[in-house]
Amino acid sequence: MRRRQAIKISSLGAIGFSASINTGCSNNAFSFDHGVASGDPTHERVILWTRVTPKKVGPIEVVLEISEKEDFSKVVFKKKLNTSSLADYTIKYDFKASKYCKSHQGFFYRFKAGNVFSEVGKSRTFSAETQSVKIGIFSCSNFPAGYFNVYEAAAKDNLDLWLHLGDYLYEYPMGGYATNVAEKLGRTPVPPHEMISLSDYRQRHAQYKTDHGSKELHKNAPLVAVWDDHEFTNDTWKKGAENHSIDGSEGDFFARRSAAIKAYFEWMPIREQESKRKIFREFKIGNILHLLMLDTRQYGRDKQIQPLEYLTKSGFNQAKFYNDLNDINRNLLGPSQISWIENAISKSNAKWTIFGQQVLMTKLKFPDISNALEGISDQLKPYIQLIKLGLPSNLDAWDGYPKERERLYKIMQRSGKKFISLAGDTHNAWLSQLFDETGNKVGIEIATASVTSPGLTDYVPIEAKIFENSIIKKNNELLWMDASSRGFTSIKINKNEIVAKYNFIKTIYEKNSSIKKFKKFKISKNYEIKA
Ligand SMILES: [Fe+2]
Numbered sequence: 001m002r003r004r005q006a007i008k009i010s011s012l013g014a015i016g017f018s019a020s021i022n023t024g025c026s027n028n029a030f031s032f033d034h035g036v037a038s039g040d041p042t043h044e045r046v047i048l049w050t051r052v053t054p055k056k057v058g059p060i061e062v063v064l065e066i067s068e069k070e071d072f073s074k075v076v077f078k079k080k081l082n083t084s085s086l087a088d089y090t091i092k093y094d095f096k097a098s099k100y101c102k103s104h105q106g107f108f109y110r111f112k113a114g115n116v117f118s119e120v121g122k123s124r125t126f127s128a129e130t131q132s133v134k135i136g137i138f139s140c141s142n143f144p145a146g147y148f149n150v151y152e153a154a155a156k157d158n159l160d161l162w163l164h165l166g167d168y169l170y171e172y173p174m175g176g177y178a179t180n181v182a183e184k185l186g187r188t189p190v191p192p193h194e195m196i197s198l199s200d201y202r203q204r205h206a207q208y209k210t211d212h213g214s215k216e217l218h219k220n221a222p223l224v225a226v227w228d229d230h231e232f233t234n235d236t237w238k239k240g241a242e243n244h245s246i247d248g249s250e251g252d253f254f255a256r257r258s259a260a261i262k263a264y265f266e267w268m269p270i271r272e273q274e275s276k277r278k279i280f281r282e283f284k285i286g287n288i289l290h291l292l293m294l295d296t297r298q299y300g301r302d303k304q305i306q307p308l309e310y311l312t313k314s315g316f317n318q319a320k321f322y323n324d325l326n327d328i329n330r331n332l333l334g335p336s337q338i339s340w341i342e343n344a345i346s347k348s349n350a351k352w353t354i355f356g357q358q359v360l361m362t363k364l365k366f367p368d369i370s371n372a373l374e375g376i377s378d379q380l381k382p383y384i385q386l387i388k389l390g391l392p393s394n395l396d397a398w399d400g401y402p403k404e405r406e407r408l409y410k411i412m413q414r415s416g417k418k419f420i421s422l423a424g425d426t427h428n429a430w431l432s433q434l435f436d437e438t439g440n441k442v443g444i445e446i447a448t449a450s451v452t453s454p455g456l457t458d459y460v461p462i463e464a465k466i467f468e469n470s471i472i473k474k475n476n477e478l479l480w481m482d483a484s485s486r487g488f489t490s491i492k493i494n495k496n497e498i499v500a501k502y503n504f505i506k507t508i509y510e511k512n513s514s515i516k517k518f519k520k521f522k523i524s525k526n527y528e529i530k531a
Pocket residue numbers: 140167230425426427453
């Protein structure tokens with residue numbers, strides 16, 4: 001029997017068994033192998049999360065305890081909660097902190113199963129009086145590609161909140177994308193095949209949450225996360241994905257999507273909405289910040305344009321390409337998400353409007369790097385050739401949906417609000433000013449480097465500085481970028497300014513969380529940028 005079949009069958013067995021059994025938890029032994037986590041803080045509530053690993057299957061009772069003291073000398077809240085294999089033994093509780101905790105400055109939480117306690121986590125809510133906040137921004141954490149040193153460095157950075165903008169985990173099998181050092185680092189993917197079934201997605205989430213850096217960051221500050229494509233599979237759109245075969249060998253895409261979503265909500269400390277496909281949501285922090293987390297990935301996105309399909313015998317069909325690209329009906333967010341944004345914006349009087357979203361909004365064309373063609377993978381060569389035609393460099397990003405981008409810019413213009421876009425996805429760090437098609441400045445984009453996924457200089461054998469200078473020169477929105485380092489970005493926000501600090505770590509190939517270099521920018525309340 002192939003291993004994949006074995007895993008599928010055994011997981012079905014486990015679900016059926018635990019649903020019918022009615023045991024207590026005596027004689028069972030437990031451990032908390034995946035840490036604790038919190039997320040989606042509001043002015044009142046925050047989600048608290050853990051996962052219990054039982055020795056025997058069956059329903060489990062877990063007790064949540066809250067204290068404002070780290071030693072739990074005074075417990076202010078206690079609650080019995082239940083889990084089973086139906087939720088993959090994960091626990092999630094939406095705790096009303098404003099009722100039980102004296103201040104919004106933070107509290108401690110832990111879980112108990114049998115006689116075993118979890119680690120102690122620290123979380124917080126915000127209040128209408130919150131005057132400043134420090135938020136970490138992360139994307140593209142790829143377990144087999146390296147250690148999550150970035151998470152560990154960030155855990156020591158006194159963040160009030162952290163955002164994960166997607167690619168929190170990757171679907172690939174051992175031998176697939178970014179797994180070349182996995183064996184050496186003891187980080188081969190679990191399961192070893194591509195994740196497709198519910199059991200696969202659950203096992204992969206579980207593996208990611210065993211990483212030391214991941215545990216440290218999760219237990220130190222609440223998270224607000226949105227998914228990108230790899231939480232499903234590469235280049236997902238609303239009805240399919242590049243990495244989902246259409247020959248039936250990987251089953252139905254919608255079944256796969258449902259499995260991915262179920263596992264995601266089980267394993268991520270975020271608040272669920274009635275429609276499981278709806279992850280876009282808003283947060284308010286005092287009067288300073290209105291944070292809108294968007295879904296540019298699976299909710300309303302039309303299929304990506306494939307530039308190679310426009311290469312004909314007589315050359316590249318530019319007319320058809322631009323005609324398709326600029327189709328007014330091409331959606332990235334989709335009409336219902338767009339009107340949700342318009343409505344939410346109209347009700348906010350926060351100083352800063354921030355979009356936490358997946359893909360680069362900045363208009364971007366690559367410089368001609370055909371000199372660096374030698375040493376580049378055969379797979380990338382045709383794309384490098386397309387650069388010479390002056391096409392946008394990434395059609396999976398907002399550049400592939402220019403009319404939708406303009407729709408969003410118009411909404412913001414009409415509301416009289418500029419905005420900050422936060423993006424991930426590219427694995428490199430960027431800072432840009434954003435202009436609409438008539439040249440009005442609409443906002444600023446801060447795009448963060450990956451936690452571990454390989455970046456530009458890992459693919460293109462070119463010196464980072466040379467590449468950085470030439471791409472900045474080529475693109476008028478782009479002010480700065482880093483082509484070579486892994487890291488995270490913190491933004492410190494008050495009513496007068498935002499200080500963005502891009503932190504880059506030394507290595508992902510050994511356990512070492514030291515910061516190698518950083519770059520700081522100040523954004524004034526008029527959206528002027530100073531290095
Ligand atoms: Fe990624």
